[in-house]
Amino acid sequence: MPIKPMVRNNICLNAHPAGCAASVRKQIEYTKAHLSKTDNAPKLVLVVGCSNGYGLASRIGAAFGYKAVTVGLSFENEPSEKRSGTAGYYNNEEFDKQAVKDGLVSITLNGDAFSNEMKAKTVEAVKQAAVKAGIPAKIDLFVYSLASPVRTDPKDGVMYKSVIKPIGTAQSGRSLNFMDGIFSDFNIEPATPEEISNTVKVMGGEDWELWMDALDKEGLLDTQTRAVAYTYIGPELSWAIYKNGTIGKAKEDLERACRAINKKFTETKKIFGAWVSVNKALVTRASAVIPIIPLYISSLFKVMKDMKLHEGCIEQIERLYRDRLYTADGKVPTDSENRIRIDDWEMRDDVQKAVVEKMNKVTTENVYVETDIAGVKHDFLEVHGFDVEGVDYDAD
Numbered sequence: 001m002p003i004k005p006m007v008r009n010n011i012c013l014n015a016h017p018a019g020c021a022a023s024v025r026k027q028i029e030y031t032k033a034h035l036s037k038t039d040n041a042p043k044l045v046l047v048v049g050c051s052n053g054y055g056l057a058s059r060i061g062a063a064f065g066y067k068a069v070t071v072g073l074s075f076e077n078e079p080s081e082k083r084s085g086t087a088g089y090y091n092n093e094e095f096d097k098q099a100v101k102d103g104l105v106s107i108t109l110n111g112d113a114f115s116n117e118m119k120a121k122t123v124e125a126v127k128q129a130a131v132k133a134g135i136p137a138k139i140d141l142f143v144y145s146l147a148s149p150v151r152t153d154p155k156d157g158v159m160y161k162s163v164i165k166p167i168g169t170a171q172s173g174r175s176l177n178f179m180d181g182i183f184s185d186f187n188i189e190p191a192t193p194e195e196i197s198n199t200v201k202v203m204g205g206e207d208w209e210l211w212m213d214a215l216d217k218e219g220l221l222d223t224q225t226r227a228v229a230y231t232y233i234g235p236e237l238s239w240a241i242y243k244n245g246t247i248g249k250a251k252e253d254l255e256r257a258c259r260a261i262n263k264k265f266t267e268t269k270k271i272f273g274a275w276v277s278v279n280k281a282l283v284t285r286a287s288a289v290i291p292i293i294p295l296y297i298s299s300l301f302k303v304m305k306d307m308k309l310h311e312g313c314i315e316q317i318e319r320l321y322r323d324r325l326y327t328a329d330g331k332v333p334t335d336s337e338n339r340i341r342i343d344d345w346e347m348r349d350d351v352q353k354a355v356v357e358k359m360n361k362v363t364t365e366n367v368y369v370e371t372d373i374a375g376v377k378h379d380f381l382e383v384h385g386f387d388v389e390g391v392d393y394d395a396d
């Protein structure tokens with residue numbers, strides 16, 4: 001039967017296979033037109049969290065831009081008789097199909113990246129992919145792009161849950177439902193100390209460090225290896241919920257892990273370097289559920305589109321690769337904290353000033369004119385394979 005989007009509270013419960021496939025092909029076409037192989041381009045790339053958002057764009061950029069061999073790991077649901085699969089399942093399927101078409105080696109794994117078992121399976125897949133492509137089993141680029149609500153620690157088998165909450169004091173504000181343009185008030189109580197440490201456990205840097213150790217143990221790291229994990233900082237108006245909240249604490253820990261990885265592997269000349277890249281706020285499965293974000297992103301998109309500065313995941317990754325990680329002179333531009341900044345356009349003073357002005361005057365009556373809520377709704381649906389141009393949504 002035809003599949004229609006089932007959306008509750010900015011969460012989409014199903015996905016459309018043909019729409020996901022078309023959306024992946026669109027990103028591949030963009031990459032082919034904008035990114036091409038250079039002398040220092042990565043040849044063997046591992047992406048953990050490869051099926052959606054920034055991880056998917058990172059894998060597409062590496063494979064279809066740089067012609068790299070890619071191994072991808074994500075955690076997605078297959079379709080069943082009663083339910084559609086998750087969007088990432090269909091994205092991976094299309095990625096592999098297009099890779100075969102272009103003669104690219106790709107191996108995709110499905111399972112829990114936090115587990116020892118999947119780390120071992122991934123290591124074997126990297127070796128296999130290298131043999132298949134006839135290249136040394138040395139990872140040139142390792143992208144860590146997980147966004148997960150839970151993590152089972154392989155050491156003790158305990159499952160930790162992350163929360164999106166402020167720290168210290170309760171926070172309230174206006175939330176926007178981008179499906180219907182209706183505002184509601186939110187009030188979130190502060191996180192308990194346990195919730196803070198659990199969120200750090202899930203979304204912090206411990207697992208990234210475990211991955212680096214696992215790859216090192218198997219001799220897959222090399223003096224050319226670049227490792228990157230993604231974070232968000234955003235404007236001050238979101239800090240109470242994001243940067244100074246539980247997720248921000250986890251992201252601080254990601255930066256701690258990055259320093260530890262550089263101390264262990266870069267300073268000893270085992271790898272080229274590790275970075276946390278600060279990316280732009282975009283509509284993905286993970287970001288849509290953060291209270292302040294839909295209103296902020298709707299205003300931001302309007303401003304950035306008007307200024308011709310707007311980017312999606314694939315455009316962000318193109319800039320990350322070409323202008324940061326794989327520059328002509330081999331240098332990686334960073335801020336004073338050694339972070340890569342591809343949120344630089346989002347954070348420009350003129351952009352932020354215009355966004356704040358918009359956010360202060362937007363109401364239910366003018367939300368479709370003052371903001372790009374329509375664009376945000378479209379992007380959200382597209383992430384799940386809906387509202388994609390050229391797809392027949394009445395087909396069975």
Ligand code: NAD
Nearest residue numbers: 049051052053054074075113147148230231232281282284
């Ligand atoms: P996403 O939800 O689109 O993708 C998350 C990926 O993680 C998927 O491939 C999913 O399958 C995978 N995953 C989740 N749990 C897993 C598990 N246990 N094992 C294996 N794979 C698992 O997320 P996203 O928005 O692209 O976020 C990726 C990273 O980018 C995050 O660290 C996020 O904080 C960061 N980031 C996001 C934004 C944004 O606006 N979306 C902005 C800046 C930085």
